[in-house]
Amino acid sequence: MQREHWGSRFGFIMAAAGSAVGLGNIWKFPYLAGSEGGGAFLIIYLAMVATIGLSAMIAEIAIGRYAQLDPIGAFKKTGGGPWVIFGILAILTPFLILSFYSVVGGWTIAYIVKSFALMFGGGSGVGHEDQFNQLVSSPVEPIIYHALFMGLSMVIVLKGVTDGIEKASKILMPLLFVLLLVLVVRSLTLPNAMAGVKFLLEPDFSKVNSNMISAALGQAFFSLSLGMGALITYGSYVAKDSNIRTSAGWILSLDTVVAVLAGLMIMPAVFSFGMDPGAGPGLTFITLPAIFESMPAGALFQALFFIMLTIAAVTSSISLLNIPVAWLCDEKGMSRSAATILVSVVTFALGVPSSLAMGVWGDVQFFGMNFFELLSYLTDTYALPLGGIGSCLVAGWIGYGKIGREVTNDGALPFALLPVWKWICRIVAPIAILWIVATMTNLA
Ligand code: TRP
Numbered sequence: 001m002q003r004e005h006w007g008s009r010f011g012f013i014m015a016a017a018g019s020a021v022g023l024g025n026i027w028k029f030p031y032l033a034g035s036e037g038g039g040a041f042l043i044i045y046l047a048m049v050a051t052i053g054l055s056a057m058i059a060e061i062a063i064g065r066y067a068q069l070d071p072i073g074a075f076k077k078t079g080g081g082p083w084v085i086f087g088i089l090a091i092l093t094p095f096l097i098l099s100f101y102s103v104v105g106g107w108t109i110a111y112i113v114k115s116f117a118l119m120f121g122g123g124s125g126v127g128h129e130d131q132f133n134q135l136v137s138s139p140v141e142p143i144i145y146h147a148l149f150m151g152l153s154m155v156i157v158l159k160g161v162t163d164g165i166e167k168a169s170k171i172l173m174p175l176l177f178v179l180l181l182v183l184v185v186r187s188l189t190l191p192n193a194m195a196g197v198k199f200l201l202e203p204d205f206s207k208v209n210s211n212m213i214s215a216a217l218g219q220a221f222f223s224l225s226l227g228m229g230a231l232i233t234y235g236s237y238v239a240k241d242s243n244i245r246t247s248a249g250w251i252l253s254l255d256t257v258v259a260v261l262a263g264l265m266i267m268p269a270v271f272s273f274g275m276d277p278g279a280g281p282g283l284t285f286i287t288l289p290a291i292f293e294s295m296p297a298g299a300l301f302q303a304l305f306f307i308m309l310t311i312a313a314v315t316s317s318i319s320l321l322n323i324p325v326a327w328l329c330d331e332k333g334m335s336r337s338a339a340t341i342l343v344s345v346v347t348f349a350l351g352v353p354s355s356l357a358m359g360v361w362g363d364v365q366f367f368g369m370n371f372f373e374l375l376s377y378l379t380d381t382y383a384l385p386l387g388g389i390g391s392c393l394v395a396g397w398i399g400y401g402k403i404g405r406e407v408t409n410d411g412a413l414p415f416a417l418l419p420v421w422k423w424i425c426r427i428v429a430p431i432a433i434l435w436i437v438a439t440m441t442n443l444a
Contacts, residue, residue: 063406
């Protein structure tokens with residue numbers, strides 16, 4: 001069977017940017033930047049993205065395009081031997097990440113519903129924190145929303161690469177941008193908005209330390225969707241004559257712009273209403289609804305915000321779902337529909353304990369973490385960084401002959417920085433990533 005390819009370069013960039021732009025940009029980035037030194041964090045984050053992030057992204061896309069296969073097939077073809085372990089990791093990690101990502105995706109849908117209820121006068125009558133806790137700790141409601149979110153992702157992936165993933169991304173990503181801009185303008189025109197801008201952008205260099213640098217690199221990896229074969233798989237549908245470097249540049253710039261805009265949407269509002277910018281996980285689901293409540297037409301803005309967040313999460317989750325699906329189709333000869341349904345059902349089931357961990361199963365602890373936290377910790381700290389190292393090493397060493405040529409389209413697109421890219425992949429990125437793993441390993 002002929003492998004499907006993206007219909008256009010724009011379609012590929014929207015799909016890959018859709019993968020990259022997710023909860024990591026809108027929920028995590030503003031909070032991290034705010035608490036880790038504002039502008040100083042931003043400068044270090046940008047430096048990480050432009051060097052190691054860009055190099056690893058080029059490596060992943062090039063590996064995928066060279067192999068025209070799923071990650072296991074791609075690692076077999078470019079590295080072979082023990083390198084295939086990285087391919088296996090890239091197929092297993094998406095199950096783990098997607099299972100809890102979809103639970104959170106379900107919460108975002110639940111909040112769209114709540115916002116509409118609010119618009120029609122149906123407030124819940126309880127405080128924002130209680131409302132959130134009630135939702136996530138209920139044994140049934142969040143699982144229904146989790147199923148809804150998984151189902152939505154499944155329907156898109158079922159339709160295939162061009163008719164499903166690409167088409168959805170081409171509509172949803174521009175829509176996300178427009179919603180984000182509307183919300184940024186609303187936020188920046190609130191009284192005292194500048195205090196939030198200052199908090200986000202003013203560099204505090206006294207906060208620069210090894211934890212902050214490792215947090216910046218970890219966030220760059222997560223936010224760019226690196227380290228688990230998402231971009232290897234998307235790269236396998238890229239046309240042979242397109243320029244991998246400019247596409248990577250676009251994907252990375254869009255991801256970074258959205259992260260900064262998300263900061264410019266959230267922080268001014270937080271400061272304008274005298275909230276705590278370091279509220280962490282609760283910022284999105286507890287603090288923001290409190291802000292919307294005290295704003296004119298707040299229910300409308302709240303609905304727009306959670307629609308935007310759901311879009312961001314869905315376009316990321318389809319790229320995750322598509323990884324094991326590509327493997328089942330490429331290597332196991334399954335049909336796309338059977339593979340998509342199978343992976344969706346397994347991932348949904350795996351997500352159920354993550355959802356219950358917020359409530360009735362909260363006491364079931366592993367190393368002092370509940371099931372949800374355990375999955376998130378294992379994937380953030382080990383699976384993604386190790387996957388990233390795998391792609392860089394394969395592209396820089398054993399597969400360099402093939403992948404180096406892929407990056408320059410066999411010399412048709414000369415790349416003056418090829419040696420720099422090679423050495424970042426060979427040495428700089430693997431060492432930097434190992435160092436993040438070491439800094440983040442804090443089980444004790
Ligand atoms: N980049 C996504 C975000 O910012 C999350 C993510 C991490 C991801 N790794 C991924 C998404 C791999 C898809 C594939 O929220």
